[in-house]
Amino acid sequence: MPRATSDAKLLIQSLTKAYAATPTNLKIIDLYVICAVATALMQVAYMGLVGSFPFNSFLSGVLSCIGTAVLAVCLRIQVNKDNKEFKDLPPERAFADFILCNLVLHLVIMNFLG
Amino acid sequence: MAEPQSSRTTSGGDGRLRNALGGVLCAFSLLLIGVLAFSIRLFSVIKYESVIHEFDPYFNYRVTQFLSKNGIYEFWNWFDDRTWYPLGRVIGGTVYPGLTLTAGTIWWLLNSLNIPLSVETVCVFTAPIFSANASWATYLLTKETKGSGAGLMAAAILAMVPSYISRSVAGSYDNEAVAIFALVFTFYLYVKTLNTGSLFYATLNALSYFYMVCSWGGYTFIINLIPMHVLLCIVTGRYSSRLYIAYAPLIVLGTLLAALVPVVGFNAVMTSEHFASFLVFLILHVVALVYYIKGLLTPRLFKVAMTFVVTVGLALCFAVAAILIALVASSPTKGWSGRSLSLLDPTYASKYIPIIASVSEHQPPTWPSYFMDINVLAFLVPAGIISCFLPLSDASSFLVLYLVTSVYFSGVMVRLMLVLAPAVCILSGIALSEAFGVLTRSMKFQRPTSDDGSSTAGDGSPNIPANSKAVSKEKSSKKNRKKGKDSEGSSSVDPRTEEKLLVLPCGPSAVGIMLLIILSGFYVVHCVWAAAEAYSAPSIVLTSRSHDGLHVFDDFREAYGWLRHNTDADDKVASWWDYGYQTTAMANRTVIVDNNTWNNTHIATIGTAMASPEKAAWEILNSLDVKYVLVVFGGVIGYSSDDINKFLWMVRIGGGVFPHIKESDYLRDGNYRVDAHGTPTMLNSLMYKLCYYRFVETDGKGFDRVRRYEIGKKHFKLTHFEEVFTTHHWMVRIYKLKPQKNRVRGKLKLKSSSKTSSMRKTSGKKSPWQ
Numbered sequence: 001m002p003r004a005t006s007d008a009k010l011l012i013q014s015l016t017k018a019y020a021a022t023p024t025n026l027k028i029i030d031l032y033v034i035c036a037v038a039t040a041l042m043q044v045a046y047m048g049l050v051g052s053f054p055f056n057s058f059l060s061g062v063l064s065c066i067g068t069a070v071l072a073v074c075l076r077i078q079v080n081k082d083n084k085e086f087k088d089l090p091p092e093r094a095f096a097d098f099i100l101c102n103l104v105l106h107l108v109i110m111n112f113l114g
Numbered sequence: 115m116a117e118p119q120s121s122r123t124t125s126g127g128d129g130r131l132r133n134a135l136g137g138v139l140c141a142f143s144l145l146l147i148g149v150l151a152f153s154i155r156l157f158s159v160i161k162y163e164s165v166i167h168e169f170d171p172y173f174n175y176r177v178t179q180f181l182s183k184n185g186i187y188e189f190w191n192w193f194d195d196r197t198w199y200p201l202g203r204v205i206g207g208t209v210y211p212g213l214t215l216t217a218g219t220i221w222w223l224l225n226s227l228n229i230p231l232s233v234e235t236v237c238v239f240t241a242p243i244f245s246a247n248a249s250w251a252t253y254l255l256t257k258e259t260k261g262s263g264a265g266l267m268a269a270a271i272l273a274m275v276p277s278y279i280s281r282s283v284a285g286s287y288d289n290e291a292v293a294i295f296a297l298v299f300t301f302y303l304y305v306k307t308l309n310t311g312s313l314f315y316a317t318l319n320a321l322s323y324f325y326m327v328c329s330w331g332g333y334t335f336i337i338n339l340i341p342m343h344v345l346l347c348i349v350t351g352r353y354s355s356r357l358y359i360a361y362a363p364l365i366v367l368g369t370l371l372a373a374l375v376p377v378v379g380f381n382a383v384m385t386s387e388h389f390a391s392f393l394v395f396l397i398l399h400v401v402a403l404v405y406y407i408k409g410l411l412t413p414r415l416f417k418v419a420m421t422f423v424v425t426v427g428l429a430l431c432f433a434v435a436a437i438l439i440a441l442v443a444s445s446p447t448k449g450w451s452g453r454s455l456s457l458l459d460p461t462y463a464s465k466y467i468p469i470i471a472s473v474s475e476h477q478p479p480t481w482p483s484y485f486m487d488i489n490v491l492a493f494l495v496p497a498g499i500i501s502c503f504l505p506l507s508d509a510s511s512f513l514v515l516y517l518v519t520s521v522y523f524s525g526v527m528v529r530l531m532l533v534l535a536p537a538v539c540i541l542s543g544i545a546l547s548e549a550f551g552v553l554t555r556s557m558k559f560q561r562p563t564s565d566d567g568s569s570t571a572g573d574g575s576p577n578i579p580a581n582s583k584a585v586s587k588e589k590s591s592k593k594n595r596k597k598g599k600d601s602e603g604s605s606s607v608d609p610r611t612e613e614k615l616l617v618l619p620c621g622p623s624a625v626g627i628m629l630l631i632i633l634s635g636f637y638v639v640h641c642v643w644a645a646a647e648a649y650s651a652p653s654i655v656l657t658s659r660s661h662d663g664l665h666v667f668d669d670f671r672e673a674y675g676w677l678r679h680n681t682d683a684d685d686k687v688a689s690w691w692d693y694g695y696q697t698t699a700m701a702n703r704t705v706i707v708d709n710n711t712w713n714n715t716h717i718a719t720i721g722t723a724m725a726s727p728e729k730a731a732w733e734i735l736n737s738l739d740v741k742y743v744l745v746v747f748g749g750v751i752g753y754s755s756d757d758i759n760k761f762l763w764m765v766r767i768g769g770g771v772f773p774h775i776k777e778s779d780y781l782r783d784g785n786y787r788v789d790a791h792g793t794p795t796m797l798n799s800l801m802y803k804l805c806y807y808r809f810v811e812t813d814g815k816g817f818d819r820v821r822r823y824e825i826g827k828k829h830f831k832l833t834h835f836e837e838v839f840t841t842h843h844w845m846v847r848i849y850k851l852k853p854q855k856n857r858v859r860g861k862l863k864l865k866s867s868s869k870t871s872s873m874r875k876t877s878g879k880k881s882p883w884q
Contacts, residue, residue: 007418011411015419018410055380059373067366073402074313074363077355082409085311085355097313101363104317108370 029076033069040065060112067105071098143266144253148246151273154642155242155283158650164238164285167652169692169709171287172699174213175237177205178287181218182233189214190376196704197694198716199686199738207376208712212296212329213289216240241282241291248295249273252536252543255302258309259509260501260544263551268543274637276644277487277535283650290532293330298536300326300336301516304360305509311356313363320367327372334387334454335533337368339519341394343512348401352508358402365395387454457526479528486644487531490637491542498541501548517541546630553626556618654696656753667751670696673744673846676839677701681742688735689744690724690757690764691717697744706738714771721768724761724801725775731800732834735851743835743849747805750812750844752819759820761801762786789823797827804849807832812844 043061052058078086078094086094158167166175181189192205220243221236249269257265272278281290303319306312327333344361347353369391372382382388408416456462456476484492495517502510517537524534656667677687678701686704687697694708707717723734735743748756757764762777769775779795780786788802796802810816810828817824832849839848 008422011415011419011422014411014415015407056373059380059383060370063366063370067363067370070362070366071313074316074359077359078311078313083355089312094313097317101313101317101367104321105367105370108367108374112370112374 023081026076026080029072029079033072033076036065036069036072040069054114056112056114060109060114064105064109067109068102071101071105074098074101140262140266144250144269147249147253147266147269147273150270151246151249152242154274154645155245155279157283157646158652159238159284161646161650162652162655162657164235165652165654166234166238166287167283167285167654168288169653169695170289171237171285173695173709174287174289175234176695176699177209178214178217178221178237179233181214182221186215186218196702197698197708198710198713199704199706201713201716203710203712207379208710210289210329210331210377211375212325212327213240213287213292215328216244216292217287237287238285241286241288242284244292244295245273245278245282248278248298248536251295251298251302252539255298255305256540256543258302258305259507259513259540260547264544264547266543267547268540271491271543271546271637272536272539274641274645275488275491275535275539276641276649277531279641279645280487280649281532283645285652289330293326293332294532294536296322296326296329297332297336297533301512304340304364305512307360308356308508308512311359313359316359316363317367319360320364320371323364323368324371324374327368327375327378332530332533333372335519335523337372337388337391339516340364341391342519343515344394344398346511346515347508348397350511352511353401353405355402357508358398361398362395365391457523457530475529476527478526479524479531483528483531486648488535488538489640490633491538494542494545495538497545497549498543501544502541513537513540513544546634549630550627553618553623553630557620557623557627560618560620560623658751667753667843667845669841669843669845671700672841673839673848674700676841677703677742677744677848680839685741686739687742687744688720688723688738688740690720690746690760692760693744693746703742706740714767718768718771721764722772722775724757724764725768725780725799727798728800728803728832728834732851741851742838743800743804743851745801745804745847745849747844747847748820749805749809749818749825753845754820756805756820756845757801758788758805761799764801788818788821788825790826792826802827803830803832804835804847807837807847809844 040062043058043065047058075094075098077083078089078097079091080086166172177189180192189211190206193202194205195202197203217233217236217240220240221231221233224231224236249272252272253262253265253269255265256268278294281288282294300319300322303315303322307315307319323333323336326336340361344357347357369382369388372378372388373380407419411419479487499514499517502514517534520530520534520537524531654670658665658667674697677697681687681703683702684704686706687701688706689697691707691709691711694705694710697703697705698708707713707720711717719734719738723731726734746753746756747758748754749758762780765775765777765780769777780793780799782791782793788796788806792802806816806825806827807830809818809825815824816828834852835849836852837847838850839846841847
């Protein structure tokens, strides 16, 4: 048991150390993702409280949060300098694609919100 | 080794010119393939006329007419009260709008450019145009996988494959006409995103998936195939960040877009057809997280993390899975819709949903129909599968998975051979292109004027046929560079295979090329024959050749025309559901049931009415406000898809809802007969009477040309119906319900006239209709 806890502590320590080494722009994207997912969870909790009557509103709300989180993860993958596959993709192009996809997503959300 | 590099540096202009020439040739071939795909489908227009075929296209045509006349808001909110009387049908919420919106847009665009094409012309020619688009989409998909040579081959094969022609001839204005294009295009964008990892293509992929959801109920195939492929990639260790970019945005955006279409609505998140996509979405996120953490930690610490997580995570997973399974298993169909269940379990429909089982295109195909529909491709496909494995990439594994699943589904329902068609075309295109490449390459290397065997020229020579020029150019130059770089046989098997193939002597490879060309020739001949003879019949006009020339049977349109001109606008017409769409579209009268078959009880009511004796049938039809009854009868000319042959299905469907109709009452010793040995229930049923009324007057003996015997009851009168119209060849017969008489004799029991009434009762007939 103590070995397990010491292992766990070592694990958490190395995780935080490795994560602290990531560049700031990636950390900002990670923060955005966590915010979006938290918003989605809050919406689900609210739905649990008041019921799901306008189901399309609930669906569009939750899926817009999840959608923008997923797109932000894709952006992070493309902008990450450690990623060999995307080394000749300029980050501006990645950001432009991210904006475009978000536009389409939110257009659909607006339509479906009801 | 030196040549390809030199061609790049010193004669760069030469290489560029050759590339440009290759590009122009490719574009020109694609144009010709498009023209071929369009024109091979025009046989029915040439042989008959520019008319809409079959049954379902008439409904789509009527909806498109409404759309073009009233605009999109009216169409979206349309409640149709001229069908399924008295229930009506919500068109906006139950139709897949893709096809009608596409044709409506084309019509509106052409009309705004002052090209005055009628809606019917646009509808008739929509399918050939979109089949040309589908072959271009096939070219793109195969090019992403194996190169442009294979792409051109696959596109040419798809342009002609009979299975696709059967559902997209000019006049077959049905959902599949645009849906196959949307299917292949969505797959192309998915593979492109997988290969490039670009979020832009992922967005386009989601939009193309939206178009597919709008067009056809078969979109569930896409939303289950792509997760299956992602799972396959994860399991075989081919996870990459491009896979995440290809899949995750598609699911989120795609689910939202699918929920936008009213037909799908909330089914996009609540039915089992979509659960696989959500499950794989979760699995993908877990795998992505694992890979990310693996990148952060050292291997030893990663192992520790794994053991820690696995114990906790597995427990959580089991809990969630148990809840989900309990939820899904509580519904009787496990969350699947009836149609999907009948695909997964081929025996389901015949046990539980007789309507689905009765449609002839839902039957399993026979072996000859495979050869008829995909011909030579049936044995080119295994070669294509092998070629996909050398080398195996994400895209080629996707193609193999697509083929395997579509082969299973085509074996369940003959209608789904259409989904198999692009898969076999792509794989046989790959196989043929590889074969041509190998044979021409070995021919080229055996030529006495070429240099020593090891330094093989990279660029194309004029001997190689145009459609394998690009692929042999790319492939041989790549392989030579590889051979030059490593000294001995490298890890890939290609240089060794190439050395083996180079040994193919010149003669056999020339013979091989000739044989392949002859094989393709047989394929082309078969395709053109199938398009001309087998699949171009419009079903609404029949022809037959006899010793005195060509007979044309235009009885259906004659009957609908008669209905249109000789009945009131609000009269209701009852017939079997096959003819509902045609009646509303061409005769413009309200019908009771039509091909949508969404209400089984209503159809069973009509079936019961057809199977009951005259009085009971009159009661049932009168309760539905029916004025006219229409039956199709083929006994005079030998048309075998008439209502007497479909009658047992009416009995079965009616008996499924009304237990007093028993199928065994209509069969004599298990055989279905309408001759002198037919059961009394059969010979007294409304269907028998309406079909064979006055039939004995045609030839004096009542010989039915379809059943090939003389009928049982020859001379009888109709008591509750009167015949108003029979078409020229007796194919369609229309009857009117006789109204109730004002005064009913023999039913009142007045004391004063009891004697006279009792006398009347015993002397005359009791029926109030005489």
